[in-house]
Amino acid sequence: MSKQMTGAEMVVEALKDQGVECVFGYPGGAVLPIYDAIFGQNQVRHILVRHEQGAAHAAEGYARSTGKVGVLLVTSGPGATNAVTGLTDALLDSIPLICITGQVPTHLIGSDAFQECDTTGITRSCTKHNYLVRNVDDLPRILHEAFYVASHGRPGPVVIDIPKDVQFASGTYAFSRDIEHKTYRPQVKGDAERIKRAVDMMAKAKKPVFYTGGGIINSGPRASTLLRELVRMTGFPITSTLMGLGAFPASDRHWLGMLGMHGSFEANNAMHDCDLMICVGARFDDRITGRLDAFSPHSKKIHIDIDPSSMNKNVKVDLAILGDCAHVLDDMVRLWPAQAPQLDAQALEKWWQTIEHWRARRSFDFRNSSAVIKPQHAIKRLRALTRNHDTYVTTEVGQHQMWAAQHFDLDEPNRFMTSGGLGTMGYGLPAAIGVQLAHPQALVIDIAGEASILMNIQEMSTAVQHRAPVKIFILNNQYMGMVRQWQELLHGGRYSESYTDSLPDFVKLAEAYGGHGIRCSDPAKLDDAIREMIDTPKPVIFDCLVDQKENCFPMIPSGKAHNEMLLAALEDDAGIELGSVIDEKGKALV
Amino acid sequence: MKKPGAAYPPSPYSAPSRQAGIEFHTLSVLVDNESGVLARVVGMFSARSFNIESLTVAEVAHETHLSRITIVTSGTPDVIEQVRHQLERLVPVHSVTDLTLTTRAIERELAMVKVRGKGESRQEALQLAEAFRAKVIDATTESFIFEITGAPRKIDDFVDLMRPIGLVEVSRTGVAAISRGPAGI
Ligand SMILES: Cc1ncc(C[n+]2csc(CCOP(=O)(O)OP(=O)(O)O)c2C)c(N)n1
Numbered sequence: 001m002s003k004q005m006t007g008a009e010m011v012v013e014a015l016k017d018q019g020v021e022c023v024f025g026y027p028g029g030a031v032l033p034i035y036d037a038i039f040g041q042n043q044v045r046h047i048l049v050r051h052e053q054g055a056a057h058a059a060e061g062y063a064r065s066t067g068k069v070g071v072l073l074v075t076s077g078p079g080a081t082n083a084v085t086g087l088t089d090a091l092l093d094s095i096p097l098i099c100i101t102g103q104v105p106t107h108l109i110g111s112d113a114f115q116e117c118d119t120t121g122i123t124r125s126c127t128k129h130n131y132l133v134r135n136v137d138d139l140p141r142i143l144h145e146a147f148y149v150a151s152h153g154r155p156g157p158v159v160i161d162i163p164k165d166v167q168f169a170s171g172t173y174a175f176s177r178d179i180e181h182k183t184y185r186p187q188v189k190g191d192a193e194r195i196k197r198a199v200d201m202m203a204k205a206k207k208p209v210f211y212t213g214g215g216i217i218n219s220g221p222r223a224s225t226l227l228r229e230l231v232r233m234t235g236f237p238i239t240s241t242l243m244g245l246g247a248f249p250a251s252d253r254h255w256l257g258m259l260g261m262h263g264s265f266e267a268n269n270a271m272h273d274c275d276l277m278i279c280v281g282a283r284f285d286d287r288i289t290g291r292l293d294a295f296s297p298h299s300k301k302i303h304i305d306i307d308p309s310s311m312n313k314n315v316k317v318d319l320a321i322l323g324d325c326a327h328v329l330d331d332m333v334r335l336w337p338a339q340a341p342q343l344d345a346q347a348l349e350k351w352w353q354t355i356e357h358w359r360a361r362r363s364f365d366f367r368n369s370s371a372v373i374k375p376q377h378a379i380k381r382l383r384a385l386t387r388n389h390d391t392y393v394t395t396e397v398g399q400h401q402m403w404a405a406q407h408f409d410l411d412e413p414n415r416f417m418t419s420g421g422l423g424t425m426g427y428g429l430p431a432a433i434g435v436q437l438a439h440p441q442a443l444v445i446d447i448a449g450e451a452s453i454l455m456n457i458q459e460m461s462t463a464v465q466h467r468a469p470v471k472i473f474i475l476n477n478q479y480m481g482m483v484r485q486w487q488e489l490l491h492g493g494r495y496s497e498s499y500t501d502s503l504p505d506f507v508k509l510a511e512a513y514g515g516h517g518i519r520c521s522d523p524a525k526l527d528d529a530i531r532e533m534i535d536t537p538k539p540v541i542f543d544c545l546v547d548q549k550e551n552c553f554p555m556i557p558s559g560k561a562h563n564e565m566l567l568a569a570l571e572d573d574a575g576i577e578l579g580s581v582i583d584e585k586g587k588a589l590v
Numbered sequence: 591m592k593k594p595g596a597a598y599p600p601s602p603y604s605a606p607s608r609q610a611g612i613e614f615h616t617l618s619v620l621v622d623n624e625s626g627v628l629a630r631v632v633g634m635f636s637a638r639s640f641n642i643e644s645l646t647v648a649e650v651a652h653e654t655h656l657s658r659i660t661i662v663t664s665g666t667p668d669v670i671e672q673v674r675h676q677l678e679r680l681v682p683v684h685s686v687t688d689l690t691l692t693t694r695a696i697e698r699e700l701a702m703v704k705v706r707g708k709g710e711s712r713q714e715a716l717q718l719a720e721a722f723r724a725k726v727i728d729a730t731t732e733s734f735i736f737e738i739t740g741a742p743r744k745i746d747d748f749v750d751l752m753r754p755i756g757l758v759e760v761s762r763t764g765v766a767a768i769s770r771g772p773a774g775i
């Protein structure tokens with residue numbers, strides 16, 4: 001089936017053919033023809049944002065909560081440059097995005113025309129791939145190929161830069177379902193021999209641990225199901241990175257909590273002391289490993305990943321299995337029963353005892369108060385009161401993000417959207433809008449900090465316009481808390497520029513946007529206030545005034561190993577001078 | 591039991607591994623000859639602080655628009671493995687072959703060398719050129735341009751010898767390389 005149409009119409013046609021329901025965008029001169037093509041139809045819904053960075057994060061939230069490709073549409077020049085942070089964020093967290101940018105007409109490219117920028121040049125290093133379309137005849141292929149590239153292999157953002165004359169030109173549009181890239185063919189099936197070796201290693205392990213990540217979620221819900229099955233079959237403990245939270249249920253007894261810089265005592269110690277690490281869809285990022293040369297020194301390591309460049313990049317592994325998590329886990333689950341009888345039950349029993357001993361340390365615990373709301377307590381109440389709802393959570397970046405990861409227990413994948421790799425303040429609100437539009441009936445909460453939320457607060461207007469009743473739950477400590485914490489630990493408590501003066505009145509701000517505002521500072525009134533938030537059928541800003549000096553523990557200071565964690569109680573009990581815990585070399589790290 | 595720090599090889603991104611055990615490898619990279627592909631390859635090297643010692647590129651199959659890029663890079667074996675994987679990750683890259691690992695590859699470079707001089711030094715330049723099988727491709731009463739092909743070392747040697755005689759300038763192509771024997775990449 002092929003039809004004659006303009007380039008602009010091809011864009012909309014391709015979106016329909018790809019099953020895209022929602023496009024986040026912002027118009028401008030160089031995309032007017034595409035906006036004209038959007039005008040005449042109602043199959044693809046356009047969500048007008050208030051800043052192109054918001055469009056990118058909204059598309060990320062949409063993608064991460066649905067497993068589909070997120071789409072944004074922006075104009076040339078400033079439209080494209082505003083989207084760059086979101087593209088980089090999607091690249092680091094492996095989120096499939098298509099970003100369509102307008103460009104000045106082909107004959108003006110290179111002339112410093114109005115709103116011209118070298119979009120493909122600027123985005124080359126922050127996309128998985130990008131295209132400049134010079135000829136309308138190439139457009140249908142590129143549009144569909146872009147979806148293939150964004151969603152296959154390790155997912156990522158793809159930019160399609162379309163000059164205005166190409167949008168006006170007419171050509172032949174065709175679509176076939178089995179479109180793919182002519183050479184790009186990521187390997188999804190793991191090598192059978194290696195998988196067998198992995199299963200053998202697992203059967204012999206005395207102190208095993210699963211270390212899982214966002215790759216499980218990217219691989220689709222089946223990967224989570226298979227992971228649960230494999231953990232149940234083996235009985236091994238499991239931890240996950242920030243990006244992988246929810247793939248394995250936090251309510252399961254095999255769950256050790258998140259690992260890494262602010263991970264649990266049991267997870268990090270298990271990583272340090274294990275004799276076999278089974279890494280599935282994670283990438284040995286520096287927030288996870290801590291000091292590299294002291295990272296899990298006695299273990300054999302198996303790494304299952306779809307991206308060969310992740311293998312042996314930061315940490316040498318003993319067995320690398322290239323493939324999609326779901327495929328490899330499927331093979332493992334089928335092979336395992338033959339190996340199960342050979343398990344060293346006694347050693348495993350002892351390993352679990354050690355783990356329970358660490359777990360008894362209750363490293364996420366905090367000293368609660370009846371005078372002031374502790375931020376951790378607020379998250380715990382939020383979790384308790386939303387349990388019976390179909391809940392999705394996004395976060396901004398800072399202490400509140402880590403507390404959300406520690407205390408907002410998740411039992412399902414695709415429910416926790418956060419900026420892990422890039423750590424982008426301002427991610428949470430637009431991402432929540434993207435999630436809400438994909439799940440109109442769900443309860444979507446952005447767990448925020450008062451500093452982060454101001455980075456994309458304009459998207460409140462988007463939420464109100466599109467009836468996306470997102471809940472912004474601000475843990476307001478008046479500080480860039482994470483910055484303040486580092487200044488306390490590393491810079492002698494000199495709180496340079498980390499206190500925010502002149503914050504807006506968030507309740508009034510919510511009302512000004514047409515939403516609802518709630519403020520709470522009394523622990524006794526917190527539950528009722530949270531209920532009010534949940535029951536309000538429109539966007540809400542909840543200004544939760546919390547303890548300003550609370551620090552986020554446990555913490556592995558930069559340059560330290562997993563077994564050199566700082567624990568919350570330690571600070572009080574022993575009166576350790578935290579500034580002395582981090583050495584000069586550690587201070588130079590981020 | 592292994593002691594932390596002693597036994598574990600640091601990552602390709604850790605500082606010490608970047609100094610010791612540096613090797614030079616020649617990579618053959620087949621790419622789609624589409625716009626921006628060279629920028630993609632070169633940008634990846636600079637973004638990840640990998641080294642490019644030499645780079646040549648030309649289309650080798652006009653119907654399929656395939657180009658062959660020959661890159662000489664340097665680093666520890668870990669770094670070179672990363673370079674290879676990061677190249678493979680680029681969407682328009684078809685294949686990456688480490689010629690240094692596969693076979694003893696043949697490497698050739700072409701250079702044009704301009705030398706100025708009169709009398710005795712002219713004579714000397716010509717004699718040396720003959721010894722190196724360099725061709726004269728331009729001559730005036732006070733200058734020669736030599737064309738020389740060979741392994742990069744040979745060209746280095748020739749240029750060094752021309753320097754005292756009156757070297758004016760050199761233009762080199764960079765290395766092209768191919769594996770020995772019947773098999774292709
Ligand atoms: C765009 C951006 N700029 C700067 C930073 C550095 N940064 C990390 S956390 C943080 C403070 C966040 O403060 P807030 O949102 O109030 O969260 P809190 O830590 O107080 O919970 C800053 C400035 C960042 N991550 N992103």
Ligand SMILES: [Mg+2]
Pocket residue numbers: 398449450451475476477478479480481
């Ligand atoms: Mg704050």
